[in-house]
Amino acid sequence: MKKTSAILWQDAQHQVLFEILDLIAQPDAGAEVLRQLHDYSENHFAMEEHYMLAMDYPRTTDHIRSHDQFREEISSLLSLQVDDPEFRAVVSTFLTEWLTRHVLGIDKDLEAFILASDLK
Numbered sequence: 001m002k003k004t005s006a007i008l009w010q011d012a013q014h015q016v017l018f019e020i021l022d023l024i025a026q027p028d029a030g031a032e033v034l035r036q037l038h039d040y041s042e043n044h045f046a047m048e049e050h051y052m053l054a055m056d057y058p059r060t061t062d063h064i065r066s067h068d069q070f071r072e073e074i075s076s077l078l079s080l081q082v083d084d085p086e087f088r089a090v091v092s093t094f095l096t097e098w099l100t101r102h103v104l105g106i107d108k109d110l111e112a113f114i115l116a117s118d119l120k
C-alpha cells in the first residue's frame with residue numbers, strides 16, 4: 001500500500017495561515033485581520049496539540065512551548081490596537097518567518113510521528 005507523505009488537514013491549515021499572514025501585509029487589510037490570525041492559529045494549534053496528547057508524542061512540551069510563543073506575540077499585537085499598514089507589514093514578515101521555521105522544523109517532526117502512528 002502506498003504511504004501518504006503529508007497530512008492533509010495540517011498542510012491545508014498551514015496554507016491558510018500563510019494566506020492570512022499575506023493579507024495582514026496588504027495596506028487595505030484593516031485591523032481585524034489580526035483577530036482572524038489569532039482565531040485561526042488558535043484553532044490550528046489546538047488541533048496539533050490534541051494529536052500530540054492523544055499519541056503521547058515525545059516532543060509535546062517543546063512543541064506547545066513554541067505555539068505559546070506565537071500565541072503571546074499575537075496577544076501582545078492585539079493589545080497594542082495599532083492599525084498602521086507599515087506596522088502590519090513588519091508583523092507579517094516577522095510572523096511568516098517564524099511560521100516557516102516552525103512548519104519546516106518541529107511540525108515536520110510531528111507530521112512524521114502522526115504518519116507513522118495509527119491515528120492519522
Ligand SMILES: [Fe+2]
Pocket residue numbers: 048063067102106107
Ligand atoms: Fe505546530
Ligand SMILES: [Fe+2]
Pocket residue numbers: 010014044048103107
Ligand atoms: Fe502547524
